[in-house]
Amino acid sequence: AWVPLAKSNNDQKIQDVKIDVPEETTKRITRDSEGNKIAFLDFTNTPQDKRVATVSFYVCRKAVVPAAKGEKRNGMTQAQLKKYLGTSSLGGNLKSGIVKETSDKIVKAANAKTTVQKAKAIYNWEVANLVRIDSTIGCGRGDVEQILKDQAAGKEAGGKCTDLSSVYVSLLRAQGIPAREIFGIRIQGTDTAAAKDETTAQHCRAQFYDSKLGWVEADPADVLKAVLVQKLDKKADKDTVESLKAEYWMGNNQEWVELSEGRDLTLNPAITAKVSSDPKVAQYSCLQKDGVLNNFGYPHAEVDGVDVPCYQHQAYSYSFQYDSKVVCC
Template structure:
């Protein structure tokens, strides 16, 4: 099959004609300019950390412009994942603390020809083997290992195992709209309680943990939706306001990093009220194992890590998909900061 071919299908269903999305296998290039703006109504001193789009094989930050009355700001990165961070400090005594940053990003669709992947990893580079390690929220032993062994039982190759894990996650989880933000991605808690409902960080962290427990490097990729999805407006309908458009995707490694997104399969099912056997779900489910459509910008894959500079408390943060801020050395709620005091806006 031509990997740049547009695929479009039409089916007759119980309610009549069913039109399925045109799926693009290839690497079309897109460019989006978007802004993050925040007003901090605090008299006390404030420290602010803002996630910045990373440079990858499929994405490039072309330009970044900062407008602020902060006393100090810098572009930095954490010491483990090299996640890019815009850090700012505001002195006390002034309630009018503001920052706006404009990002200009170029990015592509991602498409991997699964038929050309090795069935097993050979020598894994050290920087990739790092993503076999457990973190606080993504353990790989105990109940996680038990589930991974059960799901992959009888599968001989790593490619067979990762596909079995992907299918199990799609079939056994569900999107819970009551979960705040994108969820916490606490994999051990999900498995111990048997409650497999959540949002993208929960569902895709479960996929990542099960892959790692099976000896397959995997990682979450945290970012934000900046366009409508070509697969479904239920997945993303972003055109202007992206304040609540954060999204966590996933990758696994088989000779190269391969995109996957079981969480968006579950979002499609919820938002369009479709059954898991619906032709559109089957098509999108197949596509999101090895492909991403380009409607989203990546920030980082950092998990259970220390910011740079660190929080006053020295504590680690779970993930860095939302801006974070301290007032007088105390971390404020990230959802209040993002959803009430901040705004992400698509500019072009």
Template sequence: MFTHTGNNLMKKRFVATLLTAAMVISLFTGCGSKAESDTDKTEKETTESTAEEAPVKEGEVNSGTFTMSFDMSSYEKGQPVRLWIPCPQTDDYQTIENENVELDTAHATSESTTDANGNKILYVEWDKEAAERTLTYTFDATRKEILAPELAENSDTPDASFDEYLKPSSTLPTDGAVKELADQITEGKETNVAKVRAIYDWIIENMNRDDDVVGCGLGNVPELLTTLRGKCTDINSVFVALCRAAGIPAHEYFGIRMSADPEADMTSGQHCWAEFYLEGTGWVAADPADVLKAVLKNGWKKDSEDTKKIQEYFWGNSDALRIQLSTGRDLTLEPAQDGEPLNNFGYPYAEVNGESISCYAPQDFAYTITYKNNK
């Protein structure tokens, strides 16, 4: 539920290696270059529930307030303006509270909707008479670190309910060159976890982060298999495509970074990460893109001990400085946009007079995202 104010203002047992602060300077920025994060990690031991179960160690927790501010007033009066904002939802690893929308409803309407993928959306529409089109959306967020579970070693095939996570999308095919590469990487691997680990390690060994890519990248896998360079959506899209081609369900999350600083501009703080599914374990976090970001930002060699440590961390663990906003590719929003299906919904999306506005240019869009840490 949103609150309106003002003018109707509306988640193989892994003993995690502790990472030093020096290892992670500038790692946890988003697709831009502004947000940073703490990175000292705690250990986790998870076992099946028994009378003699060992205590589960608690991970890091972070909390703070996000403020998303929009001003679409620069677009001429007489044109309808539509805005879709990806909204976070409470789950096992994040808690969202105190959502508030400030909006002058004299020439605007808003509603909370959900698309076919279960993504929560704040939809706003200004009519042709609106001269000033401003909106502020705030929420409090608490995120818990995901700690690596025991990874089941089997070759079991998930039931049909996971078929959705094996399907291709327009930029994420699972046949042709992708299937050939997946077969090559996983050759001789008998268990599902061994196959995924081989893919994960291949990504880190063969791909590189490219800071010149706009935003988080488009995740166009066929192109990426020729360049082997990109940002988080690019790198993790290749990971997901190879997993799916190997018969392992996988998907991406799109979200935004939190910051370890007291206050931070997170307008360019978007991030994409991945999960894969193992029978007997469940969904498991993986973020090879953040490993490659650390390699670039810290000037590490890929075979260095520092790289190996963070490579192990992001195999099953996920830090507490990210908030999930959406999942899925080739999306039709709710209500449906006039433009083509969205490649992903990690950024706000808008249309003016039926024409889409680039989400990668927030200064023109225009929007800002700020974060205030509660610590």
């Protein structure tokens, strides 16, 4: 099993990481091809009835707020930013075709010139033209070209957070703006009495990079989720939608922990499982192709070379317990 391990950054502090396993189980911390931390667990010599592990950590999050005037966060070099300008296997062609054409059209219509203006124009377009689709499996696959083709054809277009964040990232990258999807899980609630089940609370956020501000958060996916949950009409309830857009533009709440970033990941040690030839099974898998994960937002596991579908939660659970007594960030 490969379990994503949160690491500290400007918006979260991770402490007291523990990996508790049976004595027969091998454990070690590794990193994937994007540098994300992994708790790797090998149960080969562990009796089947003892193949249970607990990975835990203490996280302190703070709300992500817009940078103050003159403040720059997470300064990066051009060489470091290069990987945030390319496409993934599902990110679409950024140089021509529907991704580039859609991006150019949005920016031109808004007469956007600066990085922030272009990012805001694409953000506004996405909220206006895409939707959250609750029937989507997991957080979605993030097939950008297919979503944009559906939108252009007048079909219901969108999905869940990976789909919506991936569209945002690709449209930005088509403008030469570094952008990325960051994968994590919600940590909601203030009840200190008991742990809360968060097993299905995964959420993918998006960020773009501005040379003056550093990494900037924008979350059209959560705007569109709120529109669906609150049963809002984008035209009739325009003021409410605009308020939601403002809430998730250039900032975000603290009720989430980042676990990983990046697409088309190779894990360490490498996956040996193959993508199932049965589409009914493959649709519940995080494997994008043999040996490569679409993203590392979920735990991954294999048994005797057979993939354990990450979107079927019988194999694992997440829980979160709020602690109001300690301020660590």
